[in-house]
Amino acid sequence: MSFPATAKITKEGIIEIGGVSVEVLAEKFGTPLYVMDEQTIRQKCREYRLAFQNKYPNTSFIYASKALSTLSILKIVAEEGFGLDISSGGELYTALKAGVDPETIYFHGNNKPADEITEALEAKIGRFVVDNLEELNELNMQALKRGEKANILVRLNPGVEAHTHEFIQTGKIDSKFGFPQSGIPELIKKIKAAKAINFVGIHAHIGSQIFEADSFAKETDVLIELGAKFKKEGLEVKEINIGGGIGISYVDSDDPPPIEAFAEKIAAVLIEKAEAAGLDTPKLVLEPGRSIVGEAGITIYRVGSVKHIPGIRTYVSVDGGMLDNPRPILYGAQYKVLVANRALDEEKHKQTIGGRFCESGDILFKDVHIPMVKKDDLLVVFCTGAYGYSMASNYNRVPRPAMVLVNDGKAKLIIKRETYQDLIKNDILI
Numbered sequence: 001m002s003f004p005a006t007a008k009i010t011k012e013g014i015i016e017i018g019g020v021s022v023e024v025l026a027e028k029f030g031t032p033l034y035v036m037d038e039q040t041i042r043q044k045c046r047e048y049r050l051a052f053q054n055k056y057p058n059t060s061f062i063y064a065s066k067a068l069s070t071l072s073i074l075k076i077v078a079e080e081g082f083g084l085d086i087s088s089g090g091e092l093y094t095a096l097k098a099g100v101d102p103e104t105i106y107f108h109g110n111n112k113p114a115d116e117i118t119e120a121l122e123a124k125i126g127r128f129v130v131d132n133l134e135e136l137n138e139l140n141m142q143a144l145k146r147g148e149k150a151n152i153l154v155r156l157n158p159g160v161e162a163h164t165h166e167f168i169q170t171g172k173i174d175s176k177f178g179f180p181q182s183g184i185p186e187l188i189k190k191i192k193a194a195k196a197i198n199f200v201g202i203h204a205h206i207g208s209q210i211f212e213a214d215s216f217a218k219e220t221d222v223l224i225e226l227g228a229k230f231k232k233e234g235l236e237v238k239e240i241n242i243g244g245g246i247g248i249s250y251v252d253s254d255d256p257p258p259i260e261a262f263a264e265k266i267a268a269v270l271i272e273k274a275e276a277a278g279l280d281t282p283k284l285v286l287e288p289g290r291s292i293v294g295e296a297g298i299t300i301y302r303v304g305s306v307k308h309i310p311g312i313r314t315y316v317s318v319d320g321g322m323l324d325n326p327r328p329i330l331y332g333a334q335y336k337v338l339v340a341n342r343a344l345d346e347e348k349h350k351q352t353i354g355g356r357f358c359e360s361g362d363i364l365f366k367d368v369h370i371p372m373v374k375k376d377d378l379l380v381v382f383c384t385g386a387y388g389y390s391m392a393s394n395y396n397r398v399p400r401p402a403m404v405l406v407n408d409g410k411a412k413l414i415i416k417r418e419t420y421q422d423l424i425k426n427d428i429l430i
């Protein structure tokens, strides 16, 4: 499994990240606490750039902001030369407030509301990734009224099945996302008839937490084949966007190859097949989310109680859980956990770590082996940077945790802890 680039365990067994001890972070900012390591985020962006630089230089990267969208995080990825994948007006708003160049923004989604399309046109974003004919029509009408042309990619369903969890699989034929291949002839006709649409290219996303570079090679191959159909009808494919989905190592059994391995396979297919299919060295676009921020994040929890049920199990309850990290209850997602100040202890005991929320499924770790914990111990969960905060809720009316960014021995608050006032700010008492 992977730790943040700056994570360390001192000889006393205390975990540090970004040069700051987890105990100090918990003391200063409270728990539960999301901590993001700036160096890891920057390093991941650079790894992508470097890997593709030699293999296929005409590549650009957009960060899938659904993984974690906050002003400071978006500023960092933009500084690293990444554009942005957004899938809502809220993500657009956050991006604009973070100072992201609208030209670099791609708008995704299988049901973009008309007012969010308007907001995106007003912001002059770079690309709409059109998912269906209704959206094409709406976008064309709005752009026509404004006397503008909207640049589009179309999301296609390549029918490639990535080996990952069923719930986070989107590229197979039976999917709510994208145009089925049988719909391509009609789509081409409609694009050609749409006066305010500028066709730029094609897009697909085959799933998440993918470890097989071959899945992307297959997807690229299918997209080139489909792209040839557009080209034949006079629609030049200038961009092929293969989506996100490269996996990360949450636990020891997760063993994704390095980014270069993906770059090598994807570039090989593009170089070999694109020209033959009549596509003139299209720009390649990737939109990673999890692999940019996932490993950079940790969550710190404080233990509240330890309950021994003789002959059955030991339950440890922490002060967070399914609210700040819904992935375990949603997908059975697994993580690595360590005791913050006893990370080197050899003696381990089987314990089940539960959250504080009113769902018996709110279990973060079942039967995990860690040193025996007691009230007030701190637990550190690794790899929580992606799809934790962004999927968090206010279940049980509990305020969402704060987030800090660490670097070079300093910790900066980048999201304030919610307050009770925040919880009722939209409530109206009758």
Ligand SMILES: Cc1ncc(COP(=O)(O)O)c(C=O)c1O
Pocket (backbone or CB within 6 Å): 064, 066, 067, 085, 108, 205, 207, 208, 209, 243, 244, 245, 246, 287, 288, 289, 290, 291, 386
């Ligand atoms: C269209 C699209 N692009 C990119 C991503 C990012 O995927 P990941 O975070 O697995 O890289 C997603 C995730 O759901 C997506 O739906």
